[in-house]
Amino acid sequence: PQQTLDAVEATGLRCTNVCVQLNSFENRVYQIELHDGSPLVVKLYRPGRWSAAQIREEHQFLNALAQVDVCVCDVIELPKGGTLSQSGPLMLALFARQGGRAPEEVTMAMSARLGAMVARIHQVGVELPVEHRVALNADRLDDTLDWLLDQGALPADLVDRYVETAREIAAVLDERLTQVPRHAIHGDLHLGNLILRRDILHVLDFDDMMIGPACQDLWLLLPGRDEHTLRLRTAFLHGYRQFRDFDTRWLNLIEPLRGYRYVTYAAWLSRRWHDPMFPHTWPNFGTQKWWQKATQDLEDVLAHLDAPVVPDQIDDWAEEGSDLWDWGESR
Structure with missing residues (x-):
């Protein structure tokens, strides 16, 4: 945890001592707290798994989706510029924390x-x-x-x-x-x-x-x-x-x-x-x-x-209540 906090502070942000590991197999992911009390998620990318160029393309995709109001975890612009911090083999990015629950049933x-x-x-x-x-x-x-x-x-x-x-x-x-x-x-x-x-x-x-x-x-x-x-x-x-x-x-x-x-x-x-x-x-x-x-x-x-x-016969379920989403809601 201390290495993670040090890496975050090297980007120019100040953190408290809060550093809680979240579930992730491929990377190491932690919830941290900035000095003003706001929570962020830090993702430490597994060394050797992706290149910096590949990670930047991930971030570009996220930013492009956010711009058209597709709800994703926003990647945070770092104080020193960009969204990816790199020190030797260690690369990290910061994301907005997203609370919520998994869909229980696909109707x-x-x-x-x-x-x-x-x-x-x-x-x-x-x-x-x-x-x-x-x-x-x-x-x-x-x-x-x-x-x-x-x-x-x-x-x-x-x-x-x-x-x-x-x-x-x-x-x-x-x-x-x-x-x-x-x-x-x-x-x-x-x-x-x-x-x-x-x-x-x-x-x-x-x-x-x-x-x-x-x-x-x-x-x-x-x-x-x-x-x-x-x-x-x-x-x-x-x-x-x-x-x-x-x-x-x-x-x-x-x-x-x-x-x-x-x-x-x-x-x-x-x-x-x-x-x-x-x-x-x-x-x-x-x-x-x-x-x-x-x-x-x-x-x-x-x-x-x-x-x-797909079924041999297509249901007519969509005739009633087919517009069940409101993309105008605030993110």
């Missing part, structure tokens, strides 16, 4: 709100000049798989099954991404990265922003395969299309994107295994049982590549 109305919010994020992402961020594509999936193989992470009796299935998914992803527009997206937009504050949705954690298809920011919010989730997707698309077009054919990316997520998640855990927090949180990772399930999950993706992604 049809909430799904439409999510769709509208994501569309507005993508409206900004399309116009954002991004040069340094990761691109979501089949090559990255293949490269991640190669890394896992080089590390010898997989049990010998599962290597062939896992690799063959993952390569097939990569080939399908490559084919289905053809002609699909890609632009700056959140990239990790699951419900855990949303909060409701005064009934307004706020989006958190743009660390993993990337260049990718719009569908990536849909399926993580609505990942199920059941009929109810398929209906929720129709509501999401109704909200999304209030602001941007979304070709229903793009939804055939959901399953290959799911496979992409499974492989990159396994590699993320493997890369972070030296951090004591990871073995403590995922004690079964790397075991025969874990990789057996991971292999079965990939095979399940392959089996569902042509499964329905």
Whole structure:
């Protein structure tokens, strides 16, 4: 904590001794208190994970979203200029504190709100000049798989099954991404990265922003395969299309994107295994049982590549009360 406070004060701000660690696996995140009593959140970026240029693009995305009243955690301009402070390998940024609660249930109305919010994020992402961020594509999936193989992470009796299935998914992803527009997206937009504050949705954690298809920011919010989730997707698309077009054919990316997520998640855990927090949180990772399930999950993706992604019949639910958000409310 003292090192964190010293790093913040090096930016020109004065702090009290308050420094409370918040939940975060990839970075170290603390709530601090300035000398005038106002709270801020400081994010210490994991060394080696992002370059300064990549982090600045994250901040540019946040600032651009804030300018059009998309509710995000505002990144704070530092007294000495800019939003990123760097000292050796340590890079930090300060953010406004955002209180609130996670959405408890995704109803049809909430799904439409999510769709509208994501569309507005993508409206900004399309116009954002991004040069340094990761691109979501089949090559990255293949490269991640190669890394896992080089590390010898997989049990010998599962290597062939896992690799063959993952390569097939990569080939399908490559084919289905053809002609699909890609632009700056959140990239990790699951419900855990949303909060409701005064009934307004706020989006958190743009660390993993990337260049990718719009569908990536849909399926993580609505990942199920059941009929109810398929209906929720129709509501999401109704909200999304209030602001941007979304070709229903793009939804055939959901399953290959799911496979992409499974492989990159396994590699993320493997890369972070030296951090004591990871073995403590995922004690079964790397075991025969874990990789057996991971292999079965990939095979399940392959089996569902042509499964329905929206209902055969579209509900008429939107005819009543479809405008369930008020973007004019104060942030």
